[in-house]
Amino acid sequence: MKRLVLLGGGHAHVHVLHAMAQSSMAGATALLVTPYARQMYSGMVPGLVAGRYDADACSIPLEPLAHAAHVELALASAVSIDANARSVTLSDGRVAEYDVLSIDTGPVMDRDTIDGARTHGLFVRPIEHFVRLLDPLLTLAAQRAIDLVVIGGGAAGVELAMAFSHRLQGVGDGASRVALVTGGPEPLAGYPPAVIQRGVRALRRGGVTVLQETCVGIEAAHVVLGNGARVACDAPVLAVGTSAPAWLAGSGLALDPAGFVATGPTLQSTSHPAVFAAGDVATRVDAPHPRSGVYAVRAGPPLLHNLRRFVGGGDLSPHHPQRRTLNLLSTGDGSAIASWGGWSAEGRWVWRWKDRIDRQFVARYAGINPAA
Numbered sequence: 001m002k003r004l005v006l007l008g009g010g011h012a013h014v015h016v017l018h019a020m021a022q023s024s025m026a027g028a029t030a031l032l033v034t035p036y037a038r039q040m041y042s043g044m045v046p047g048l049v050a051g052r053y054d055a056d057a058c059s060i061p062l063e064p065l066a067h068a069a070h071v072e073l074a075l076a077s078a079v080s081i082d083a084n085a086r087s088v089t090l091s092d093g094r095v096a097e098y099d100v101l102s103i104d105t106g107p108v109m110d111r112d113t114i115d116g117a118r119t120h121g122l123f124v125r126p127i128e129h130f131v132r133l134l135d136p137l138l139t140l141a142a143q144r145a146i147d148l149v150v151i152g153g154g155a156a157g158v159e160l161a162m163a164f165s166h167r168l169q170g171v172g173d174g175a176s177r178v179a180l181v182t183g184g185p186e187p188l189a190g191y192p193p194a195v196i197q198r199g200v201r202a203l204r205r206g207g208v209t210v211l212q213e214t215c216v217g218i219e220a221a222h223v224v225l226g227n228g229a230r231v232a233c234d235a236p237v238l239a240v241g242t243s244a245p246a247w248l249a250g251s252g253l254a255l256d257p258a259g260f261v262a263t264g265p266t267l268q269s270t271s272h273p274a275v276f277a278a279g280d281v282a283t284r285v286d287a288p289h290p291r292s293g294v295y296a297v298r299a300g301p302p303l304l305h306n307l308r309r310f311v312g313g314g315d316l317s318p319h320h321p322q323r324r325t326l327n328l329l330s331t332g333d334g335s336a337i338a339s340w341g342g343w344s345a346e347g348r349w350v351w352r353w354k355d356r357i358d359r360q361f362v363a364r365y366a367g368i369n370p371a372a
């Protein structure tokens with residue numbers, strides 16, 4: 001029997017586990033290592049912040065999924081990998097030896113990227129920690145109006161700013177304020193111009209103050225901007241870019257220049273073929289693609305196929321990530337913006353569309369019968 005270790009309960013691994021529950025992976029015993037017993041679906045987190053979902057509606061319980069897949073569960077994090085010795089050390093001190101390793105742990109956020117962030121910042125990752133901050137924040141806002149500043153002008157930052165603004169309007173006296181610090185460019189930089197315009201209009205409609213500046217420091221009651229301005233802030237929410245987990249550095253695995261696992265078309269490490277990696281923790285060196293949930297989800301079926309082949313024998317197949325994906329951005333007010341290449345649209349119907357896709361994704365994997 002080959003020992004398969006699945007590191008992380010990310011999008012691709014949720015698919016692998018679900019498929020293993022339907023049809024076991026012959027010839028392997030498997031261990032899932034995950035710090036949390038549920039996988040919070042990030043695409044629904046802005047909806048959770050806006051008050052449209054509760055946490056259960058946005059999460060996939062991993063315990064029943066692992067149980068149904070006959071996969072042992074270790075509620076721990078990987079703290080190091082020794083790819084030459086084929087072992088993973090876990091945060092509880094255990095060492096898991098493997099014949100095949102699959103990594104889907106997602107990225108991390110650098111806590112020292114902005115002065116004071118480690119002490120005062122509310123980081124959106126780990127998402128599990130972030131969602132636990134929501135109730136205390138809302139309790140504070142019910143007692144007095146707060147100033148909340150979202151730092152990071154990408155899709156997650158923009159969605160969260162609008163979600164918070166919408167939610168806080170209904171809390172306490174409704175006088176809390178939300179600002180978005182973009183880092184310099186317009187919000188949603190990198191999106192087509194029409195999407196940026198839609199986003200800017202939605203932010204304005206939602207009452208979010210947009211500051212096209214860099215955040216250079218975070219203090220107890222202010223954020224400090226590159227132009228020297230100090231903006232009142234009780235809650236600095238950090239949605240800045242993500243980075244590679246530090247524990248990959250000493251693993252012996254080939255990494256890309258940013259420290260993510262370098263893989264080829266079969267999702268195998270370019271240095272260690274017994275190691276697979278998918279989602280945001282990996283970089284396809286032959287065809288780099290953006291780090292996004294959509295790509296991470298799509299890596300599930302090819303990863304499953306290649307793990308089965310690697311364990312059971314047979315040729316592995318290349319994964320061809322799609323270049324263009326449908327992007328759906330919620331605006332917090334029951335509306336959303338859709339874009340596909342140069343095409344874009346917005347309205348309440350787009351929100352209903354996004355809501356249906358997201359709920360179906362969670363229901364597909366959360367609905368597993370543990371007794372199956």
Ligand SMILES: Cc1cc2nc3c(=O)[nH]c(=O)nc-3n(C[C@H](O)[C@H](O)[C@H](O)COP(=O)(O)OP(=O)(O)OC[C@H]3O[C@@H](n4cnc5c(N)ncnc54)[C@H](O)[C@@H]3O)c2cc1C
Nearest residue numbers: 008009010011042043077078105106279280292293294296
């Ligand atoms: C608020 C927000 C909204 C977003 N909305 C969208 C969206 O609408 N569409 C989209 O495409 N993208 C979206 N993204 C980006 C998206 O979250 C990521 O691209 C996606 O989560 C990457 O999936 P993944 O499977 O690689 O990793 P993750 O979803 O991060 O899953 C990784 C898993 O591994 C676990 N893990 C972490 N470290 C370890 C460790 N050391 N050992 C073991 N397990 C570990 C984690 O607990 C987690 O369960 C959003 C991001 C945020 C923050």
